[in-house]
Amino acid sequence: MGKNDRDPDDSELFRQAIGPVRELPAAAPPPQKPKPKARAAMAERDETEALSEFRRAMARDDLESGDALSYRRDEVPPRVLQRLRRGLYAAQDELDLHDSDAQAAEGLLRxxxxxxxxxxxxxxxxxxxxxLNSGSAVPVLKNLVDRVLRQRADVLAFHSAPPAQGGTGAVLVLLAKR
Structure with missing residues (x-):
C-alpha cells in the first residue's frame, strides 16, 4: 500500500489520538561568535609599509659635516651626476639657509x-x-636639505658643490623642466 492509497480516515484518527495541537514559538538561534568588524586590509597594509619606509628613511645614518650630498633618480644618466659634482652646470639662482632654524629652513627651501x-x-x-656651529652632533640643515630634496619629484639629481662653490656646505640641485 503506497502513500496515496491510505484511507482518508487514517489522518483523522491520528488527529483525534493526538488531540489539539498548538504551534510552538520560534526558537532563538543558538549564540554565535560575533563576526569581526569589516576593515580595510589593503589600506592598513599600505599605511604599515609607508610607516616602515618613513622609519627606514629617518633611521639611516645622518650625514656628518664633511660628507658630500649625492643623489640621482634612476632615469638620470650617471654622467649627469658627474657633471653636477664637477660644477659644470651653472647655478641660475641661490638660497642661503645660514642662521635659519630647521622649520623655517624647510619652508624656505620648499x-x-x-x-x-x-x-x-x-x-x-x-x-x-x-x-660646525649648529650646536648638535650632526649638521641639522644639511640633513634636512638632503631629506627634502630626496622626497621631491621635481628634483632630478643633486650633489655637494665643488670647493670653489661652497664645497660640502652647499649643494647643486638639478630640477626637472616644467
Whole structure:
C-alpha cells in the first residue's frame, strides 16, 4: 500500500489520538561568535609599509659635516651626476639657509624650489652650511636639505658643490623642466 492509497480516515484518527495541537514559538538561534568588524586590509597594509619606509628613511645614518650630498633618480644618466659634482652646470639662482632654524629652513627651501621651477631654472644652489656651529652632533640643515630634496619629484639629481662653490656646505640641485 503506497502513500496515496491510505484511507482518508487514517489522518483523522491520528488527529483525534493526538488531540489539539498548538504551534510552538520560534526558537532563538543558538549564540554565535560575533563576526569581526569589516576593515580595510589593503589600506592598513599600505599605511604599515609607508610607516616602515618613513622609519627606514629617518633611521639611516645622518650625514656628518664633511660628507658630500649625492643623489640621482634612476632615469638620470650617471654622467649627469658627474657633471653636477664637477660644477659644470651653472647655478641660475641661490638660497642661503645660514642662521635659519630647521622649520623655517624647510619652508624656505620648499618655496625656493617651487619658484625656481616656475621660473624655468634647471640648476640652483642651496647653501646649508657645514653645521660646525649648529650646536648638535650632526649638521641639522644639511640633513634636512638632503631629506627634502630626496622626497621631491621635481628634483632630478643633486650633489655637494665643488670647493670653489661652497664645497660640502652647499649643494647643486638639478630640477626637472616644467
Amino acid at each position: 618655496e625656493f624650489l617651487l619658484q625656481a621651477r616656475h621660473a624655468g631654472f634647471g640648476c640652483v644652489r642651496v647653501i646649508h652650511g657645514k653645521g
